[in-house]
Amino acid sequence: MNTLNAETVIPKYAFEEDVAIGNKMFKIVKSSHSVRYHKADMLVPHRKDYYFYVFVKQGNSRHWIDMTLYTLRPDTFYFSVPHQIHLKEEAKPFTGSAINFTEEFLAMEENGFLKQLPIIQNRHNGHELNLNSDDVVFIEDLVDKIHTEYNAKQNWQNSMLVAYMHVLLIYLSRLYTEQFTDGEQAPEKLLLKRYLARIEDDYKEIHDVAAYADMLNITAGHLSEVVKKQSGKTAMEHIHERLEWEAKRLLFHTDHSIKEIAFELGFEDASYFNRFFKRLAEQTPADYRKSTRHLYH
Template sequence: MTVTKTQVNIPKYAFEQDPSTGNTVFRIKKNDSLVNYRKAEFLVPHRKDYYFMAFIKKGGGRHWIDMTSYTIKPNKFYFTIPEQVTLKEQATQITGVIICFTKDFLALDENHSLRKLPIIENPHHGHELDLTPKDIVFIEDILEKIYLEYNAKGEWQNNMLLAYMEVLLIYLSRLYTEQFSQPKESPDRQLLKKYLSHIEEAFSEFHEVAAYADLMNISAGHLSEFVKKQSGKPAIVHIHERLILEAKRMLLHSDDSIKEIAFQLGFEDASYFNKFFKRLTQQTPLQYRTAIREIYH
């Protein structure tokens, strides 16, 4: 497994080419026995540079996504997107189907519509979808089609896989929208999504609304008005929430000092970072690190 280091000193696992098919952007696998993870992978926080999805038919287990622990349950659909921090707690006896794919696979979609789907953007930082019996029948059917195509090695294989995946991802996005209560799209909503996308790319560099307004070529007042209208939160709150999320990831999963974390998040003064963190969480960074690690352990 290829591992790289991120700016926050958390290992990042790269997508690996499937030796049996040679596919470098997509992989699907059926599991019907104990998952054989390397011992070194347990209790080690890491990120993936690819999308991961799993339909669990039977079995259980436990893992963490960011600061939330999940007990794996049967007849559920699990997913992560690049950069979420994952930690395995125990091996699991599962029956199900696992799909992994890269941003390059999504780029095969010339209309760029797939990357905008809720299940791909994951604006609510979700990880688990509930499935009805009807959902299970549909998902099992489309997964079987994807699995057969993947192993057929036919001409234009990635195009066929993309077509099947479009159906699956749209279906899952409907479930995501229903279960996470995502507001309906509108032109104003598109502006909000663009703003959130810029924050995701530059939260450690820019901490002020005006900086993002400049990136979007609109006034800070105009941006603030529309963000508040569409999300119900002031524009600055979205920046602060993203900074706090990353700070919590680092405090839990890395051994970097508070000063180092502050610097990596774009704070020149560690004392200001401490005040910022406490104001938003009612705990100092050190208090949070101590408390969350006690829960985790």
């Protein structure tokens, strides 16, 4: 199999036109409990040179955007801008709508207003928007209208799509501003971000919550309480999750032995690493490597 190393250029995927529709700047695709992915994309870091928006009705696949792991949640909106790094960890059935559009599509709107919206500029490198029940109703209705227009093939189609997207992008920008700007300096949110950043820096060497708490100059109990409240996961789960997914990446992308991977991730005992991995992934490292390479290659 091909493996990535430090010198490998991360592939950049261009916008894929729906030939049946013939639109080279915009595409919307609805899925109903199906798996939509390219095998070549799985576990491969890549970029998209277009905007990629997904309204999820049902689904729980996991993926990375830049250095953040996301698990899809029902009635949630996901977005990315060109050149953020994507990594699909696994593919599961998905129900919802995916909207892709290019810089050229945005340029159709007069005076460049759309390109200035917070959701488009994405200064905070966000990817996920939480929706309440009213948000879900509004967005679902608008996405349905966009899908109908996209498939109608009538005159001035792109102009109509821009008009619909104008409304959608303003609505999403309001949510973006609320969720990524207001209250972002709250101590609890800053603490969660600092904790996750510390894990990212030190997860190979440090597997203990108390050690991270010492680095942050707080007690382990306070750290655990805040992390659980803000993320829904325990502080230890974040450490284990990072180790598990890094192990999966190494098992898939490299030909390192299980022992070498265990030591690289800070496990002094390869047998303990095997038990750790099996408890989280429900299969041994060797079985995971075999099954994923067989599935995607």
